[in-house]
Amino acid sequence: MREMEIYVHIPFCVQKCSYCDFLSMPADDDVKKQYIGRLKEEIRQMSEEYPGRPVKSVFFGGGTPSILPGSVITGIMDCIRENFQIQSGAEITIECNPGTLDVSRLTQYKKAGINRLSLGLQSADDKELKLLGRIHTYEDFLKSFDCARKCGFDNINVDVMSGLPTQKLKSWEQTLKKVTGLKPEHISAYGLIVEEGTPFWKIYGYDEETRRKGEQPLFLPSEEEERQMYAFTVEYLGKKGYERYEISNYARPGHQCIHNRGYWDRSDYLGVGLGASSMMDNCRFSNTGSMEEYLKGRTLEGEKYRLSRREQMEEFMFLGMRMTEGISRTDFLKAFQVTVDFVYGDILKKLEQEGLVRDEKGRICLTDRGIDVSNYVFSQFLMDEEE
Amino acid sequence: MIDQSKIRNFCIIAHIDHGKSTLADRIIEMTGLLTSREMQAQVLDNMDLERERGITIKAQAVRIIYKAKDGEEYIFNLIDTPGHVDFNYEVSRSLAACEGAVLVVDAAQGVEAQTLANVYLALDHDLDIMPVINKIDLPSADPQRVIEEIEDVIGIEAQDAPQISAKTGLNVDQVLEQIVQKIPAPKGDPNAPLQALIFDSLYDSYKGVIVFCRIKEGTVKVGTPIKMMATGATADVVEVGYFGAGQFIPCDELSAGMVGYITASLKNVKDTRVGDTITNRLHPCDKPLPGYKKVNPMVYCGMYPADGAKYPDLRDALEKLQLNDASLQFEPETSAALGFGFRCGFLGLLHLEIIQERLEREYNLDLVTTAPGVIYKVHKTDGTVIDLTNPSNLPDPSEIDYMEEPMVSAEIMVTSEYIGAIMDLCQERRGVYVSMEYMEETRALIKYDLPLNEIIYDFFDALKSRSRGYASFDYEMKGYARSNLVKLDILINKEEVDALSFIVFAGSAYERGRKMCEKLKEEIPRHLFEIPIQAAVGGKVIARETVKAMRKDVLAKCYGGDISRKRKLLEKQKEGKKRMRQIGNVEIPQKAFMSVLKLDDK
Numbered sequence: 001m002r003e004m005e006i007y008v009h010i011p012f013c014v015q016k017c018s019y020c021d022f023l024s025m026p027a028d029d030d031v032k033k034q035y036i037g038r039l040k041e042e043i044r045q046m047s048e049e050y051p052g053r054p055v056k057s058v059f060f061g062g063g064t065p066s067i068l069p070g071s072v073i074t075g076i077m078d079c080i081r082e083n084f085q086i087q088s089g090a091e092i093t094i095e096c097n098p099g100t101l102d103v104s105r106l107t108q109y110k111k112a113g114i115n116r117l118s119l120g121l122q123s124a125d126d127k128e129l130k131l132l133g134r135i136h137t138y139e140d141f142l143k144s145f146d147c148a149r150k151c152g153f154d155n156i157n158v159d160v161m162s163g164l165p166t167q168k169l170k171s172w173e174q175t176l177k178k179v180t181g182l183k184p185e186h187i188s189a190y191g192l193i194v195e196e197g198t199p200f201w202k203i204y205g206y207d208e209e210t211r212r213k214g215e216q217p218l219f220l221p222s223e224e225e226e227r228q229m230y231a232f233t234v235e236y237l238g239k240k241g242y243e244r245y246e247i248s249n250y251a252r253p254g255h256q257c258i259h260n261r262g263y264w265d266r267s268d269y270l271g272v273g274l275g276a277s278s279m280m281d282n283c284r285f286s287n288t289g290s291m292e293e294y295l296k297g298r299t300l301e302g303e304k305y306r307l308s309r310r311e312q313m314e315e316f317m318f319l320g321m322r323m324t325e326g327i328s329r330t331d332f333l334k335a336f337q338v339t340v341d342f343v344y345g346d347i348l349k350k351l352e353q354e355g356l357v358r359d360e361k362g363r364i365c366l367t368d369r370g371i372d373v374s375n376y377v378f379s380q381f382l383m384d385e386e387e
Numbered sequence: 388m389i390d391q392s393k394i395r396n397f398c399i400i401a402h403i404d405h406g407k408s409t410l411a412d413r414i415i416e417m418t419g420l421l422t423s424r425e426m427q428a429q430v431l432d433n434m435d436l437e438r439e440r441g442i443t444i445k446a447q448a449v450r451i452i453y454k455a456k457d458g459e460e461y462i463f464n465l466i467d468t469p470g471h472v473d474f475n476y477e478v479s480r481s482l483a484a485c486e487g488a489v490l491v492v493d494a495a496q497g498v499e500a501q502t503l504a505n506v507y508l509a510l511d512h513d514l515d516i517m518p519v520i521n522k523i524d525l526p527s528a529d530p531q532r533v534i535e536e537i538e539d540v541i542g543i544e545a546q547d548a549p550q551i552s553a554k555t556g557l558n559v560d561q562v563l564e565q566i567v568q569k570i571p572a573p574k575g576d577p578n579a580p581l582q583a584l585i586f587d588s589l590y591d592s593y594k595g596v597i598v599f600c601r602i603k604e605g606t607v608k609v610g611t612p613i614k615m616m617a618t619g620a621t622a623d624v625v626e627v628g629y630f631g632a633g634q635f636i637p638c639d640e641l642s643a644g645m646v647g648y649i650t651a652s653l654k655n656v657k658d659t660r661v662g663d664t665i666t667n668r669l670h671p672c673d674k675p676l677p678g679y680k681k682v683n684p685m686v687y688c689g690m691y692p693a694d695g696a697k698y699p700d701l702r703d704a705l706e707k708l709q710l711n712d713a714s715l716q717f718e719p720e721t722s723a724a725l726g727f728g729f730r731c732g733f734l735g736l737l738h739l740e741i742i743q744e745r746l747e748r749e750y751n752l753d754l755v756t757t758a759p760g761v762i763y764k765v766h767k768t769d770g771t772v773i774d775l776t777n778p779s780n781l782p783d784p785s786e787i788d789y790m791e792e793p794m795v796s797a798e799i800m801v802t803s804e805y806i807g808a809i810m811d812l813c814q815e816r817r818g819v820y821v822s823m824e825y826m827e828e829t830r831a832l833i834k835y836d837l838p839l840n841e842i843i844y845d846f847f848d849a850l851k852s853r854s855r856g857y858a859s860f861d862y863e864m865k866g867y868a869r870s871n872l873v874k875l876d877i878l879i880n881k882e883e884v885d886a887l888s889f890i891v892f893a894g895s896a897y898e899r900g901r902k903m904c905e906k907l908k909e910e911i912p913r914h915l916f917e918i919p920i921q922a923a924v925g926g927k928v929i930a931r932e933t934v935k936a937m938r939k940d941v942l943a944k945c946y947g948g949d950i951s952r953k954r955k956l957l958e959k960q961k962e963g964k965k966r967m968r969q970i971g972n973v974e975i976p977q978k979a980f981m982s983v984l985k986l987d988d989k
Binding site for chain 2: 226
C-alpha cells in the first residue's frame with residue numbers, strides 16, 4: 001500500500017494578517033463547533049474512499065490551528081487515528097502562532113501525539129510585526145518557544161519573512177541572529193509576496209508590469225536590498241548549521257520536514273477541511289472555499305482531475321527541482337519508463353548552458369542562479385498540449 | 388421607359404459625425420423602402436466595422452421612390468460616399484455620378500474642416516448644393532448661427548435650409564421635397580453611344596465583379612458588348628439592375644441619367660477601376676469621361692502573421708480583400724526579425740487600420756505590423772531614382788545623392804483658444820505655415836504644408852488631444868520636396884532589428900531614437916542577461932537604454948498543496964513567451980513593434 005500524508009485545514013485566526021491570502025477568518029464559537037463536526041465527518045468519509053493506506057505525516061495548518069483549545073485538536077487526532085493507519089514515528093505537525101500558545105495546549109498536543117511545532121514568528125522586530133498585522137510581539141514568541149521546549153518539543157520550525165515593508169538588511173540580520181540563537185531544528189525563510197486581494201495589495205500592490213521591470217513600490221525594500229537579505233540568509237543559515245534543502249526551507253541534519261517534502265516528491269496527500277487540496281493516485285482535487293457550502297456537507301469543489309502522463313512529468317520536474325537535491329534520473333525512469341533526456345533533453349541542455357541547472361551524480365538540480373529565477377526554469381518544463 | 392425628369396441623383400456630404408448615414412437611413416425609411424423594424428441602424432453601412440466606427444468605407448447606393456407633393460413619383464438615387472480623407476478619390480467619383488449634394492451640417496458644431504473640403508469637392512463637380520441643418524434637437528443647437536456660418540464661410544444660400552433631426556425624423560420630409568425642387572434632373576441622350584462612369588465595384592463569388600455605375604449617355608442592357616476605356620477590359624453584359632435596400636434588383640436596361648449596376652462575368656476588380664468609363668465596344672463614345680486616375684497607395688507597412696505558419700492564410704486573406712479593394716497592394720517580403728510577411732500599400736492610415744482589423748476579425752489572423760512609412764524618392768548618384776517603400780532597401784549613403792519626401796497641404800479648423808497649441812504641433816512636425824483666416828470670431832482655418840510622414844503616425848491623435856477634440860483636419864497630397872532624411876536603426880542586444888528601422892528627418896533622429904529606446908525598454912521584459920537597446924544612424928549610436936537583467940523570479944511561498952495554482956502561474960509565464968518574437972537570444976513582445984508608433988507624449 002502506498003503511503004500517504006494528511007493535511008488538516010483550520011481556517012480560523014484571531015485576526016487576519018495584512019499579507020495573508022490563505023483561507024482563514026475570525027469566527028464565533030458556534031461556527032467553529034460546527035466546522036469541527038464536519039471535519040471529523042469528512043475524515044470518516046475519506047477513510048472509506050482510501051482505506052488501509054499507511055500515513056507518514058499529519059499537518060495541521062491554517063489559519064491558526066493553535067487558536068482551538070487543546071482538547072479539540074486531540075479530538076481531531078483521535079478521529080484520524082480511528083480511521084487511518086498512522087505509522088509509528090510519523091511526523092505530526094501543528095502550526096502555532098505566538099500569543100495563542102500556553103502550557104495546557106502544548107501538553108495536550110503532546111498527548112495527542114503531535115511531535116513537531118511550526119511557529120509563525122515572521123520577524124524579531126516589533127515594529128515590523130505590527131506592520132504585518134501580527135497579534136504578537138517578539139517577547140510573546142520567546143515565551144512560546146521556551147514553553148514548547150519545556151513541554152518537551154524537540155522538533156520546532158520557525159517561519160521568518162524577508163522583504164517586509166520598511167525592513168532593512170540590519171533588521172533582517174537581527175531576526176536571523178536571534179532565531180538561530182534559539183537553535184530551532186528547522187527554519188522556513190520566505191520572501192514576502194504581496195498577493196492580490198490582501199490589504200497589503202491595496203497599500204503596496206503593484207501590477208505585473210512594474211514587477212516585471214523590477215521596480216518596487218514605496219516602503220518595500222529595493223531590489224538591491226532584497227538581494228542582500230537573500231544572500232545573507234543562504235550564507236548565514238549555512239554557517240549556523242542549517243542546510244538549505246528547498247528554495248525557502250532550511251534544516252539541521254535529520255530535521256527536514258517530511259510533510260512538505262511530500263508535496264515536492266509527489267507523495268499522495270489528502271487534504272481535509274475548508275479549501276484543502278489533495279493529490280491521491282495522480283488525481284488532484286480540492287475542497288470548496290465556501291464555509292456555508294462546507295458546513296452543508298458539499299465538500300468537493302469541481303471534480304477530481306486525473307493528471308495526464310504529460311502533466312505528471314511536468315510536475316515531477318517543477319516540483320522536484322524545488323528541492324536542492326533536485327530530481328533523480330532513475331526515479332524519473334521508474335515513474336515514466338522513459339529517460340528524462342528523452343523528454344527534456346533539449347531543454348535541460350539549454351538550461352545548463354544558461355547556467356541554471358547542473359547534472360550531478362545522476363541527479364539534476366538548480367544552480368544558485370537557477371534558484372533565483374526558478375519560475376523561468378520551471379516554466380520551461382511545461383510542454384505544449386499536442387506534444 | 389423612365390422619365391428622365393423624374394430622376395434625382397444625389398449624395399449626402401458631411402463632416403464625420405454630423406449625421407450623414409443617419410439621414411440616409413431616415414430617407415430610406417420614410418420613402419417606405421423599409422419599415423423601421425426591418426432596418427438595422429444605418430442600412431448603408433454594410434460592414435460591422437463601418438457601423439462600429441460610424442464611418443462609411445465603401446460607396447453604397449440605393450434607389451428609392453418618392454411620391455412628392457405635386458403628386459408625381461420620383462426616383463431618387465442616393466449615393467453614400469466614404470467619409471474619410473483616405474478615400475478622397477472615391478468620394479470624387481461618387482460625386483461625379485450625381486447632379487446634387489445634400490450638405491449636412493451639425494447645428495451645434497457648425498462648419499468643420501471636412502465640411503469645407505467636401506463642399507469644394509462638390510463644387511468642383513458642378514453639383515448643386517442643398518444645405519441641411521441637422522441635430523436641431525440638441526440642447527446646444529444654434530441653427531441660426533450655423534446658417535449664417537454656411538452663408539459666410541461657404542458662400543451658399545442657406546436661409547431656407549431644412550432644420551431637421553435625422554435621429555427623430557423631424558422635418559426630414561422637407562429634405563425630400565427640396566431634393567425634388569432644388570436638385571436638377573439628369574441630362575443625357577439614351578440613344579447616344581454608351582458612356583457610363585464607374586463609381587465603385589464589388590466582387591461577388593457567384594456573379595463576378597458587380598460594377599456600380601452612372602449612365603451619362605446611351606443605354607446598356609443584357610448582351611451589350613462593353614469595354615472599360617482605361618483598363619481596356621472587355622466583356623458582354625450578363626445582368627443590369629438597380630439598388631434596392633441591401634439587394635440588387637435586375638431590370639431590363641439602364642439608360643442615360645440612371646444609376647445602377649452591371650455584371651459581365653468579370654473576374655477581377657482591377658479591370659473595373661473606379662473612375663473608368665464603360666462604353667459599347669462596337670459603338671464607342673468619342674472620349675472617356677474626365678477625371679480618371681489610378682489611385683496609388685500613400686502609406687506602406689509590413690504585415691506579418693504572429694504565427695509564422697499562418698503565412699499562406701495571410702496571403703489568401705489579402706488576396707480576398709483585394710478582390711474588393713483595388714487600392715490595396717501587397718507583395719511578399721522577408722524580415723530577419725519577423726520572418727515571412729507582406730509589404731502592403733494603403734491609401735492612408737485609416738485604410739491601413741481597416742485592412743488590419745478586417746484581417747484580424749474576418750480572417751482570424753494575429754498580425755504584427757511594422758511602423759507605417761511613406762514612399763520616399765531616392766535620387767542616386769548614378770542619376771537613377773528609386774521609390775523606397777521599405778526602409779531596409781535604402782541604398783548605401785555613398786550611393787545617395789539626395790532624397791525627397793511626399794508633402795501634403797493640410798487644413799485645420801480650430802477654436803481660437805487652441806490655435807497656439809495646434810501651431811506648435813504643426814511646427815514640431817516640420818510644418819510650413821501657409822495662412823490663417825478666421826471663419827468667425829472664435830474659429831480659424833489654419834493652413835500648413837506638412838511632410839506626409841509626420842502625419843501618418845499619431846498626428847490625428849495629437850491634434851485631438853491638444854485641442855481637446857475641437858480641431859478638425861483635412862489634407863490633400865502636394866507632391867514631393869527635397870529633405871534631409873536618414874535611416875534610424877534600432878539595435879537590441881547589439882543586433883539590428885530590421886522591422887524597427889525607419890526613415891526619419893535628420894533633425895528629429897535623436898529625439899525619435901531616444902523615445903523609441905525608452906518605449907522599447909518598457910515593452911521588453913527582463914531577461915537572464917542585460918539587454919542594451921540602441922538607436923543608431925549610419926552605424927553611430929545616438930541613444931541608448933538598458934533592460935536590466937532579471938535578478939529574481941522565484942515563488943518563495945509555496946506550501947499548502949495547491950499545485951494547480953502554481954501550475955497556472957507557470958503556464959501564464961509560458962504563454963507570455965509564445966507571444967514573443969525571438970531576435971538573437973532576446974524575446975520581444977509582438978506589441979513592442981506597434982507600441983513604438985505612439986510617441987507623442989503631450
